[in-house]
Amino acid sequence: MNIITFVKRVPSTTANVVITENQLNPEGVEFVLNPYDEYAVEEALAIKEAAGEGSVTAISLGAGEAQKELRTVLAMGADAAVLLASPLAPAADGATTARALAAAVKGREFDLLLFGKQAVDRDQHGVGPAVATLLGVPCITEVVKLSVADGKVIAEREVEGARETIEASLPCAITCQKGLNTPRFASLRGIMAAKKKPMEVIDVDLGTAAVEVVAMNMPPARPAGRILGEGAAAVPELVAALRNESKVL
Amino acid sequence: MSNILVVLESRDGSLRSASLEAVGAARLIAEVSGASVLALATETCELDAGVLGAAGADLVLMAKTSGHSAEGAAATVARVAKEHQASVVLLAATVRGRDLTGRIAALLETGFAADCTALDAAAMTFTRPILGGKAFTTVKINGPVAVASLRANFFAAAGREANAEVQEVVAEAGLSRVTAINAQSGGRPDVSEATRVISGGRGMGDAANWNLLEAVADAIPGCALGASRAVVDSGWRPHSEQVGQTGKTVAPELYIAAGISGAIQHLAGMNCSKVIVAINKDADAPIFKHATYGIVGDALEVLPALAAELQKLNL
Numbered sequence: 224m225n226i227i228t229f230v231k232r233v234p235s236t237t238a239n240v241v242i243t244e245n246q247l248n249p250e251g252v253e254f255v256l257n258p259y260d261e262y263a264v265e266e267a268l269a270i271k272e273a274a275g276e277g278s279v280t281a282i283s284l285g286a287g288e289a290q291k292e293l294r295t296v297l298a299m300g301a302d303a304a305v306l307l308a309s310p311l312a313p314a315a316d317g318a319t320t321a322r323a324l325a326a327a328v329k330g331r332e333f334d335l336l337l338f339g340k341q342a343v344d345r346d347q348h349g350v351g352p353a354v355a356t357l358l359g360v361p362c363i364t365e366v367v368k369l370s371v372a373d374g375k376v377i378a379e380r381e382v383e384g385a386r387e388t389i390e391a392s393l394p395c396a397i398t399c400q401k402g403l404n405t406p407r408f409a410s411l412r413g414i415m416a417a418k419k420k421p422m423e424v425i426d427v428d429l430g431t432a433a434v435e436v437v438a439m440n441m442p443p444a445r446p447a448g449r450i451l452g453e454g455a456a457a458v459p460e461l462v463a464a465l466r467n468e469s470k471v472l
Numbered sequence: 473m474s475n476i477l478v479v480l481e482s483r484d485g486s487l488r489s490a491s492l493e494a495v496g497a498a499r500l501i502a503e504v505s506g507a508s509v510l511a512l513a514t515e516t517c518e519l520d521a522g523v524l525g526a527a528g529a530d531l532v533l534m535a536k537t538s539g540h541s542a543e544g545a546a547a548t549v550a551r552v553a554k555e556h557q558a559s560v561v562l563l564a565a566t567v568r569g570r571d572l573t574g575r576i577a578a579l580l581e582t583g584f585a586a587d588c589t590a591l592d593a594a595a596m597t598f599t600r601p602i603l604g605g606k607a608f609t610t611v612k613i614n615g616p617v618a619v620a621s622l623r624a625n626f627f628a629a630a631g632r633e634a635n636a637e638v639q640e641v642v643a644e645a646g647l648s649r650v651t652a653i654n655a656q657s658g659g660r661p662d663v664s665e666a667t668r669v670i671s672g673g674r675g676m677g678d679a680a681n682w683n684l685l686e687a688v689a690d691a692i693p694g695c696a697l698g699a700s701r702a703v704v705d706s707g708w709r710p711h712s713e714q715v716g717q718t719g720k721t722v723a724p725e726l727y728i729a730a731g732i733s734g735a736i737q738h739l740a741g742m743n744c745s746k747v748i749v750a751i752n753k754d755a756d757a758p759i760f761k762h763a764t765y766g767i768v769g770d771a772l773e774v775l776p777a778l779a780a781e782l783q784k785l786n787l
């Protein structure tokens with residue numbers, strides 16, 4: 224079972240966001256492995272372990288610093304890492320990212336491509352399915368339950384108010400949602416072993432971006448609210464305000 | 473003459489209402505550019521030409537296939553987009569819609585913008601939240617077609633007086649396929665689509681206290697239940713109800729947060745709500761800084777009073 228997993232270095236979800244010149248100001252921001260990619264890495268490792276053979280390769284499109292997150296993935300247990308290096312990568316749009324990743328996969332053997340369902344910086348949700356489309360393989364998104372056996376994939380995902388079961392054949396791409404598994408932490412031994420694992424760095428030219436950023440702003444400030452009072456006694460005033468002032472009831 | 477193509481989503485043979493919002497958004501663009509609005513159902517379903525016409529569609533196309541395959545649906549959309557020289561393809565940013573957006577863009581060799589909350593029809597730009605809603609970006613798509621998905625509750629059906637014609641088209645084959653769909657949320661709308669939401673946090677104390685939230689939800693038509701991650705991680709509620717950066721993003725008209733502190737990751741998922749009500753026993757809880765109305769108090773006492781007051785209104 225040869226598995227390729229795709230990971231991204233992203234700002235931590237606790238980061239305080241400051242926008243300067245249409246970009247996230249990285250000053251004081253902690254960067255981490257995209258939380259959804261942790262599910263993808265865990266799933267890749269668990270599937271390889273269950274199969275008892277195969278390899279897990281992690282690919283990241285990133286600036287040079289993304290080697291840190293790739294080392295984390297190697298420490299978790301991946302066999303090899305590839306950094307597609309471009310200074311423009313952190314701000315790349317979903318379509319541009321997908322083109323670069325698909326080009327890097329071509330020529331590599333794989334049974335499964337595992338993605339996080341979204342990167343928590345651009346929140347595009349589209350890179351996994353776009354890469355799969357460019358490679359001509361099926362893709363199942365936002366998966367919370369996965370079984371791979373006999374060349375077949377059976378997956379479940381939550382859609383609005385329902386759960387879908389989806390089937391496909393290998394080779395196949397999956398995007399991983401919270402609930403799929405519990406990602407492991409890198410062990411001390413894993414961290415030591417990761418230092419000796421191969422990390423290929425390939426410079427890539429992202430070409431013209433598929434999506435151009437015209438502006439980037441902080442969310443509009445919410446109008447100041449008010450405390451209506453304490454305890455159950457304040458309830459009639461609340462209902463009156465919802466009905467007569469905000470007119471939402 | 474270019475066209476605006478809208479992808480219609482259906483489940484169990486009926487159209488999902490989020491798709492009508494996308495048709496309305498397409499109408500906004502059509503009014504500026506003079507284009508026509510085509511609405512394409514990627515599977516056979518019950519379509520009301522009158523409703524779609526009123527929402528903003530000029531022509532309705534329905535692919536003849538039953539069951540959902542994402543690859544098939546994307547290929548059908550891409551083919552129809554080319555046949556009709558579509559300059560814009562719009563989808564509802566549902567789970568299926570988000571799934572298709574990147575694929576359609578890949579097939580049409582263009583860029584995409586997911587989960588948009590606003591569009592400028594004249595400049596043809598889309599505005600969308602990034603970083604879990606902590607910032608917004610306005611983008612322009614460099615490519616032959618602009619593909620975008622639209623977040624629920626930010627656009628509306630046009631509400632015009634018009635009819636649309638329905639035509640059948642051939643469906644493309646897919647690779648994966650949906651083999652089962654099991655309804656989940658016990659008759660309540662999904663939290664990501666509802667116009668009213670009541671969410672509970674760790675301050676609710678116990679899963680057994682959710683009957684208090686349900687009583688309020690029952691008194692408000694169309695009200696969905698939500699939860700903080702602390703609640704989901706404790707196993708009190710399913711992940712499908714989680715609101716926030718690693719859950720669902722919601723923008724209802726009314727969001728009631730009971731026993732929720734207002735952590736940055738929770739706020740990211742709900743701070744676009746029109747009216748926010750916070751019920752928290754700690755007057756310094758961060759949620760109050762974002763709330764339209766706040767009540768300082770024990771949610772276990774305030775919620776039964778709220779349910780009783782709402783029941784009187786018979787909404």
Ligand SMILES: Cc1cc2nc3c(=O)[nH]c(=O)nc-3n(C[C@H](O)[C@H](O)[C@H](O)COP(=O)(O)OP(=O)(O)OC[C@H]3O[C@@H](n4cnc5c(N)ncnc54)[C@H](O)[C@@H]3O)c2cc1C
Nearest residue numbers: 673674675700701702716717718719731733738753754771
């Ligand atoms: C990577 C990452 C992603 C995350 N994603 C999400 C996410 O998607 N969604 C999310 O919600 N969180 C998310 N979090 C977690 C977030 O940081 C908070 O821990 C979480 O939102 C807290 O939930 P809470 O408000 O229910 O609990 P707490 O923070 O424990 O707050 C409980 C509140 O209830 C109040 N309270 C207690 N008793 C009562 C009572 N009887 N009546 C009224 N009020 C009472 C308290 O004053 C307090 O304000 C994420 C964290 C990380 C690191």
